[in-house]
Amino acid sequence: MGTKHQSVSNPFSDPKKRRRVGFSKIDAGVTPNECIKIYLVSTKEEVGSPDSFLIEPVDLNHFFEEDGKIYGYQGLTITIWLSSISFLAHVDISFDSTSDGGKGITDLKSSLQNIFAENLVEKKEDFLLTFSTECDFVKSIVSSAKVLQKNASNGCTGDSSHPNAEPADVEVLQVVGMPVGHLYSRLVPLVLLLVDGSNPIDVTDPRWEIYLLVRKDQEDSHYGLLGFAAVYRFHRYPDGKRLRLGQILVVPPYQRKGYGRHLLEALNNVAISENVYDLTIEEPVDSLQHVRTSIDVERLLAFDPIQHALNVVVSKLKHENLSKKSQPIRFGPPTSVIEDVRKTLKINKKQFLQCWEILIYLSLDPFDKYMENYRTIISDRVKADVIGKESEGAGKRIIDIPTEFDQEMSFAMFKSNGGEATSIEKDENQGNLEEQLRQLVDERMKEIKLVAQKISVTR
Structure with a gap:
């Protein structure tokens, strides 16, 4: 009578019958900058066009996973359309297949919301409608703003080689109070994408102010946002104020055309007209520091007291x-x-x-x-600046003193008179x-x- 579990010979006894053991390929992941493209568009016709303005973000890696990679997708392409009218965004995601290669499958929606939050419009049809329904977004913000500076269409001087690179009717406006939060929430993605190491400001703090650089279309009265600056007002004892520029950004299509300079000049005028203590900039990048210094040197050249x-x-x-x-x-x-x-x-x-x-x-x-x-x-x-003013060690010599206490803690320092040179032990890294x-x-x-x-x- 046959049994249910029949005995079989050891499959490993015969080399021809040995089982083959396979190892699945480990998913190495893909860096976000390799598969994500972000376009800034101003009309619905530009959505889907490869000729639209391509934004080059500083770094997308820290928005995805712990090691900055996307896992579980083959042939992944992410295209993001960001409106320069409403600053809302729509995402197109395509891929060949998904599989868990040992590190799971990245939740793309969650990662993208780390950047765009509530500014993502899920359906493309709804996003296209925003070019008409949200066409006056900037205008609604600036309707109650204070105009600080105007530049009638005589050119916005910036690049010294192109002093009149782009004619423009531009205005700098100051936004305070409730509109700051509504506006800035739309601008956060641009800050995260384009300002290296920047974090969103706390819009609930009333001491934050937003300064906008806008261009008014003479034909349809629409306002276009060219750039913005976020400024914080500090109290200085006993009754003074200090201004600190926390963030400044010119929207990519308008960069290197003098608009950043226009914003900085307006802030200088605010500091002077309000007689604050001074105007500082929080950790300026090299390009911003260059523009700032150029402006200040020009002002100082005309300042007789120096x-x-x-x-x-x-x-x-x-x-x-x-x-x-x-x-x-x-x-x-x-x-x-x-x-x-x-x-x-x-x-x-x-x-x-x-x-x-x-x-x-x-x-x-x-x-x-x-x-x-x-x-x-x-x-x-x-x-x-690097090793101390006037080296802080010139003319000094340290001599060890025999002691029954901790030898490393017992010494005497002598300074020669009249600036006579003394021997100072050179560090082994002196050459470096x-x-x-x-x-x-x-x-x-x-x-x-x-x-x-x-x-x-x-x-």
């Missing part, structure tokens, strides 16, 4: 040989000048000192002798430090020359 102090410094550089000086020489502005600049132009001390170096450069003739002296004062200043200092000086000299060249063209 001219005497500047002439004194320039005269020293022209008539002294600094390479033979044993100690660094101060070429900074007097305290009274720093205070005059802050009170009148609202330029803070740190920014003014940056501008001061450029003002000196502009006042020197490009002779090798002068430039050698100039580089010396820049080098001394950089060294003081000197090379790093040289690179920093080279970088600073490059920054100075770039601003000076731009100023020279416009003078």
